[in-house]
Amino acid sequence: MDLGIKNKKALIMASSKGLGKSVALELAKEGAVVMICGRTEADLIETANEISQINNAKVHYVVGDVASGSDRHKILTQAKSKMGTVDILVTNSGGPPFGNFEQHNEQDWENAYRLLLESVVGMIKGVLPDMKKNKWGRIISITSQAVKQPVEGLILSNSIRASVVGLVKTLSNELGAYNITVNNVMPGYTQTKRLENLIAKNPNLLKIAEEIPLGRIGKPEEFAAAVVFLASERASYITGVSLPIDGGWIKGI
Numbered sequence: 164m165d166l167g168i169k170n171k172k173a174l175i176m177a178s179s180k181g182l183g184k185s186v187a188l189e190l191a192k193e194g195a196v197v198m199i200c201g202r203t204e205a206d207l208i209e210t211a212n213e214i215s216q217i218n219n220a221k222v223h224y225v226v227g228d229v230a231s232g233s234d235r236h237k238i239l240t241q242a243k244s245k246m247g248t249v250d251i252l253v254t255n256s257g258g259p260p261f262g263n264f265e266q267h268n269e270q271d272w273e274n275a276y277r278l279l280l281e282s283v284v285g286m287i288k289g290v291l292p293d294m295k296k297n298k299w300g301r302i303i304s305i306t307s308q309a310v311k312q313p314v315e316g317l318i319l320s321n322s323i324r325a326s327v328v329g330l331v332k333t334l335s336n337e338l339g340a341y342n343i344t345v346n347n348v349m350p351g352y353t354q355t356k357r358l359e360n361l362i363a364k365n366p367n368l369l370k371i372a373e374e375i376p377l378g379r380i381g382k383p384e385e386f387a388a389a390v391v392f393l394a395s396e397r398a399s400y401i402t403g404v405s406l407p408i409d410g411g412w413i414k415g416i
C-alpha cells in the first residue's frame with residue numbers, strides 16, 4: 164500500500180531514541196522528510212545518520228527540551244527554516260518521575276504538566292497556521308496505555324496524560340474542517356531504553372509479559388507502524404481516536 168506521504172514534512176518530538184526514533188525511521192522509509200529532536204546532540208547525530216542511510220532519506224535534527232517554551236520556539240523556527248512547513252506533527256516527550264500521590268510535591272506536578280501537556284499545546288499552536296493554510300495536516304500525540312488503565316506508581320503520568328486525550332478529541336472536532344486529523348496513540352510495554360531502566364529499578368516488571376494477551380513486550384517498530392499509518396494520506400477519515408498499541412494489555416472494552 165502506498166501511504167501517500169512521500170515528501171511530506173514530519174516533525175517528531177523526543178525522537179533521538181526509543182518510540183520517537185522508531186516513528187522517525189518508519190516515516191523516512193515512506194519517503195517523508197523528517198526532523199528529529201531531543202536534548203542530547205550526540206544521540207541526535209547518531210540517529211540522523213542512521214535515518215539518512217534509508218534510501219537517501221532527508222533528515223534534520225534540532226537540539227531542544229520540549230518542556231521549555233524557548234526551546235519549542237527554537238524547534239519550530241528550525242522546522243520552518245529547514246523544511247518550509249510541518250505536515251505531520253508527532254508529539255512525544257520523556258516520561259515523568261515515578262511515585263505515588265504522597266511522594267510528589269506541587270513542583271513535581273507543575274513539571275509534569277509542562278512536560279506532558281504544555282509541550283503538546285505549544286507544538287500544536289506552532290504548526291497549526293501552516294496546516295490550516297495547506298488544508299492538510301496530521302497531528303498524533305504519543306501518550307500511554309496508562310490513560311485508559313492507570314499504572315501503579317505512575318500517578319503523574321496517569322493523571323496528566325489523560326488531559327492530552329481530552330485535548331486531542333476536542334481538537335479533532337475543531338480542526339476537521341481544515342482536513343487536519345488529530346489522533347492519540349497509547350503505547351503499551353515496548354522494548355526501549357526507558358523500559359529497560361524501569362525493569363532495572365523494579366525486576367518484578369519482568370513478569371509484565373504474563374499480563375499481555377500477546378504474551379510479549381512490543382517492538383518499537385510495531386508501535387511506529389501504527390503511528391505512520393495514522394500520519395498517512397490513507398488514514399484520511401480517522402480522527403479523534405485513541406489507539407492502544409499494547410498487545411491487548413488494556414482490559415476494558
Ligand SMILES: NC(=O)c1ccc[n+]([C@@H]2O[C@H](COP(=O)([O-])OP(=O)(O)OC[C@H]3O[C@@H](n4cnc5c(N)ncnc54)[C@H](OP(=O)(O)O)[C@@H]3O)[C@@H](O)[C@H]2O)c1
Nearest residue numbers: 177179180181182201202203228229257258352353355357
Ligand atoms: N516504552 C514504553 O514501554 C512506554 C510505554 C508507555 C508510554 N511510554 C512513554 O512514551 C514516551 C517515550 O518513551 P521511550 O520508551 O521511547 O523512552 P526513551 O527510550 O527513554 O526515549 C526518550 C526519547 O525522548 C527524548 N527526550 C526525553 N525527554 C525529552 C525532553 N524533555 N525534550 C526533548 N526530548 C526528550 C530522549 O532524548 P534526550 O534524553 O537526549 O532528550 C529520547 O530521544 C515516554 O513519555 C514514555 O513514558 C513508553
